[in-house]
Every structure is written in structure tokens, then in C-alpha cells.
Amino acid sequence: MQQRSPEGINTVKWLAAVALGLAVWIALYSQLQNLADYGMSLTGIAADTHLGQALNFFVFETPKVLMLLALIVFAMGVIQTFVAPERTRQLLSGRRLGIGNVMAASLGIVTPFCSCSAVPLFIGFLQAGVPLGVTFSFLISAPMVNEVALGLLFGLFGWKIALLYLGLGLAVAIVAGLVIGKLGMEKHLEDWVQAIQAKGGAVIANLDRKQTWPERFEAGIRHLKEIVGKVWPYIVLGVAVGAGIHGYVPQNFMAGIMGKGAWWSVPAAVLIGVPMYSNAAGIIPVVQALLGKGAALGTVLAFMMSVTALSFPEMIILRKVLKPRLIATFVGVVSAGILFVGYVFNAVL
Template identity: 60%
Template sequence: MQDLNEELAKQSCPCAGDGASSPAQERASRLSPVTATLLLVAGLAAWFAIYKQLAPLAAWLTFGVAGLAEGSHLAEAVRFFLYDTPKVLLLLVLVVFGVGVLRSYFTQARARRLLAGRRESAGNVLAALLGVVTPFCSCSAVPLFMGFMTAGVPLGVTLSFLIAAPMVNEIALVMLYGLLGWKVAALYFATGIGVAVAAGWVIGRLNMENHVEDWVRHLRAGGEEADENLDWLGRLRFGLDSVRDIVGKVWKYVVIGIAAGAAIHGYVPEGFMADIMGKSAWWAVPASVLVGIPMYTNAAGIIPIVDALLGKGAALGTVLAFMMSVIALSFPEMVILRKVLKPRLIAVFITVLGCGILLVGYLFNAVI
């Protein structure tokens, strides 16, 4: 993909000055969609080849190079870290690139037009589903909120989007699938969408539009953002730019999350997490939610921790409630939303969303 990025970068940059083009620029100008596609296929083949070798490579580095004793706490933690770090980052790059190409067909202006004027119940469902395929995080809450409100999107519909976008995004789903299997990923998708739709619908029924900050309600929709009519090369470049932008911002959180997961995997005794985050402790779900609220990370950073907690015997419902609170109910996100929502609406938002997360935790612990 690096070769493809360099070729596309060359093609997208006009030649400086009025002089003749350099040989490299002339070769880049002849890059065809077929050539770009072949480079993409080669990059994907290399991705899969590397991915298949991660487990034996991690074992070789842990036991062969580092000389750690197999079965020791340190060896288990090191092998977990050496295996999961490249695994998660490779998954992250692949899914962000793919979704970036898809996003080149779908701008924020088109999203606002799609949601504006819908019946509220249908709008809640559509907004939550839209949040899944748009990788916006809590730092995007203020401009998105303003854009949707000024486009006439109802408050409850907007909040359904803002809940689903960070919590049930494509990164979380692909990483859950890669680490824990399709059943856990599907369960998380269904419950996350359900919480986002229900929370937005309930808040919409409360008619709290007057609890949006006055300066936001007084805004008027400006000019529409123009849709980009990109060719195939432009869309590939858009995907590569998404990788550079998104992965560049979150990789540190990913590594920190994996390091924490490695420590849990290697040093936390078997059964310990089952005692404090198991089904038998009724207080485990609300305690996990309260622990998650002060934390600040994203789906990519929290999933390795989720993987390690489950591996140590923690109950699935409790762990999912913890994950949802970290991603969708974190204190930093509430600070950001305070710029556009008044305190009473913030409190209602926390209460409704928190009740939905608790319900998910207890429900999964009861049936699984």
C-alpha cells in the first residue's frame, strides 16, 4: 500500500513551474486505474501473508530471541503483546482503508440531507446505522451536532447518531470479529444499535430542544458541502489518506490498550476477573460502568483489554457494559458535549444511555 500511496501522491500533485515534467512525474501521470488496482491487490496479498505469520513470529521472538521460559507470567504477557500489537494494527489499517474508500462516496452534507425531514422513529434507526459506517469519534461531536441541528435533524435523531458513531463503528466490529469471533461482534452490533436507537427515541420524546445551547439553536444552515466526484484513483487516495489520518491518531491508544491487556493476560490470576466481573456479583455491571466513565480511549484501544478480561473469566455482559461506557459515556466526551448541550440535557443523556448500557450488561449475563 505504501507504493500505491507514493504513486497516487505523485499523480495528485501538479508539476511545479512551467518546465518539462520529470521522468518520475511522467511515469506517475501514466498510472492507470488498472495499475493502481494491481498495486492494491499486491498490497492486500502482502497484508494476508504477514497476518498469517504473526503467531509463529511472536512465539519465536518470545522464546527463541528473548529466551523467556514458556509458561511464565512474563513470557505470556510478552507473547500476547508481540502478537496482538501487529495483529490489531493490521486489522485497523485494512478496515480504515476499506471504509475510507466507501466514505469517498458519502459526504457529511449527504448525511445531513439523508437524515433531515425523516420521521423521527425511522430517523433514529437510520441515524444509528449511519453512525456505524462513519468513523467519527467524540472529538467530532460539536461540529456534527451543529451541522445536523442546523439542517433540521431532530434532537433525538442526532443523539442516536452521536451514540452509535463512536460506540458501534466499523473498527470496533472488525476488531471484535478478528479477536473474539462473529457471534460476539454480531451481539455487540445488535445491542449497540438498540441502545443508540432507544436512547435517542426516549430523549426525543422528552421535547428538550430548548436545552440545547442558545447559540446552537440560533444557527442557520449555511451552504451545502459539495459532493466530491472522484475517480477510482481519487477514491484509493482517499482511503490511504484515511489510514494516515485515523490510524495516525489512534495507534498510541491501541498500543496502550494492548499493553494493559498483556499485563492482565500474563499476571492476573485465573478466576480473579470472574470473581469481580462475573455473573454472580450483581454489582459488577454498574461498577464496571462507573470504572469506564473516567477512562478515555476508543474502540481500537479498549478491545484488546476486553479480549484479555474475557480470557480471564469475566462475564461477557459485564465486559460489554464496561466497553460501552468507556466509548460512549466517557467523561471527556461529556465535557465536549457540554459546549452544545445544557446541563439538564447532559444529565438526561447520561441517565438514559447509562440505563441502556446496564440493561445490556444484565441481559447478556442472564442469557449467556
């Protein structure tokens, strides 16, 4: 009987450990809401109060986002061992008509991440050598235009609204990425990101031999420790801000200033949406409620875009990755695109 080699035994151990870890992750993730509800019941705070809503949001969203981040970062670390930076750069950047931005924005459609969960992929793309403007196209598209948002919009408002949202949302992501890319602002990445970008690119580019699975999993663990270890305090702070807004900002107040008549309603809706935090699936029920209270569709969708693509918690997390000038440029370019979308919707509907 042929015995397994030490390398084969090590591979089996790693595969078993990863499978067990994934099973535990799925079991915990599926019970987060129940655990949050149980934790709230121990506090004695009524769930329908402002404080109760804010606490429930924080207790549920904090582990949810951290768990998603851990899974995504680990997977990205493993995936990066298969693809050299030059190949990734060629795949996403392109040399004609911003094809890299189009591909990155399109990739964002099929990745239903909230803005905070998309940040690790943003860092992973930079580390793999993908141009800054292309990574921004993904960062904007991933939370703002995805299959969850499109499916809900189609079910609530029909295919024309869903298709218009898809087209305009992709346009914002592509054009914003192109503009940021043309500005050449790579020097405004934080120093530690530039360091791992250079380090990671060099390491992966020199992998001439085929790596073993244990080596790939070890790379994923290193990636997990390096990225999540730096970002997690910002995530906790960001979700805390979002929880406060979620619990204490009344919907009636927002609906009252989101009418179609005033020219300032669209920028006001964007400003209100920025401090909030939610993914597309979470914010669309709010959109439906606001529309039921008389808010204009374009204004509400601009609000939705600002929540998913320009949330203040996301800015807090991105501050660990980007310097203030690049964050300001990102916010300005994307805000202009969202305002355009809001005014177009209000004009044609």
C-alpha cells in the first residue's frame, strides 16, 4: 500500500482545516441576527426605541462586516497566488477606451458587497498591480450596482427603472474611475499600502514554480493578518457611526426634503445619505418607504447611491488606505456623478 508523502499529508490537513473553518463561519454567520437579538434581550432595552434600534444594528453589523472582510481577504490572498500582477494588470487595465474601467465596473455588478466589504478587494487589486483608476471603478460599482439592487428595483419598479439605474450607475463608476486614473494620484495612497503593493507585486511576480496548496493557504493567512489587523478598528468605528444614524434619523424628516420641486433636494439627499451605512439590499426597503411618503424617485435613488457608494463609515475605513486629498477627489467625482443621475431620473420620470 502506497503511503502519502509528508507534503500530501500537510495538504490534507490544510484542506480539512479550511473546510472546518468555512463550516464554522457559515454556522456563525447564519445565526448572527439571532445572536444579536439574544444579546439585546439581555440588555432589557426595548427593540423599538431609538437606542434599541441603534444597538441592534451595531451588535449585528459589526461581526457581520468583520466576518465578511475576513473571508474576502483570505480568499483574495489565496487567489493572488495564482495570478501574477502583470497578468492582472493586462486583464483589467487595457489600453483602449478605458476597457479596464468597464471590466472592473462590470465585475462589481456580480459582487454583492457593501462599500466596507469591497475595500479589501480594492486593496487586493492595488497589491496585484491594477491601476488606481480601475480599482476605483470597482470600488464604486460593487456596492452601488449589483444583482441584489437590480433584482429589487426590477421587482418594485419594473425593468425600465432597473435598466436605467444599471446604465447610469455603471456610467458613474466608469467615468469616475477614468477621471481619477487620469489625475495620477497614486502618491496619495497611504505609505503602508504602497509598501505592500510593491512588496506583494515583487513576491507574486517572482513565483516561477507552482506553489503547493499549503503555501497558498499560508499566503491567505498572512494577507488576513496584515489587512484586517490594520483595518478592523476603523470598521468598528464606522459601523458605530452608521448605527447612530440608523437609530436616530427619522424617515419622515428625510422624506420631507426629498420632493421633486426644489432644485436642492438631490444634493440634500446625497448629503443625508453620506453619513449612513447599508448595503443595497438593506437600503432599498427604505427607498420604497420614502417613495410611499411622496419623495421623488431620482432624489431617493441619489440618496441610495450615496449611502452605498459614499457612506461616511466607508470614508473612515478608506482613510486607513488613502490620504485625505485622494479621498476628497474620490468623493467629489462620485458626488458629481450621483447628482447627475438624480437630476436625470427626476427629469425623465
